Amino acid sequence: MDAAEYERLDYEELVERLGQLVPARHRTFLDAFEDLITIGDYAFVHAGVRPGTPLEDQRSSDLRWIRDPFLDHRGPLAKMIVHGHTVTEAVDPKAHRIGIDTGAYATGRLTALGLEGDQTWLLQTGSAITSSGNTADL
Incomplete structure (x- = not known):
């Protein structure tokens, strides 16, 4: 094609x-693949969620492909959504979501988010970045 x-x-x-x-x-x-994994206060998805729709009612197509309705949303969501699908220069933490797609296919920079108890940290190819435990500090 x-x-x-x-x-x-x-x-x-x-x-x-x-x-x-x-x-x-x-x-x-x-x-x-699982489209949605929830653990504690977090929900992990590929692209995002449709705001206003309960997590259990999300469509696979939204979890895998959604952009603007999710990225432009400013209100609270049921969980902190950890997602990729939209490449940003650095991790993109917001009050209700954390975007972790740093475009490894193009930049060579693969990013992962670690969460354990009240500790959060980022791992990127070639580096480890430690946070205070507040995702707003990422």
Whole structure:
């Protein structure tokens, strides 16, 4: 599939075309992924959540693809949402979400967030950054 075909297809057509192009074993691997993992006060997702929708009612497509309705949201959410999908120069902590996608595929900088008790820390390729335990300090 080239860029022109990708841009021309609507969502349903894209899903069908990818089903033809992506090997079955890869689809099986991807289908086994969990879209939403909640642990304590945190919810971990790929892209984000739809504000105003309870976590248990979130659609997989939103958890994997949502952008503006989530990124532009300023109010509280049911949990602190930890997400990727939207590349930022550095970790992007907000009052209700923490974006940790630093674009490893393009920047070579892979970022992970550690959470244990009241301690939080970041790990990036080639470095370890320690925080005071307040995610606002990340």
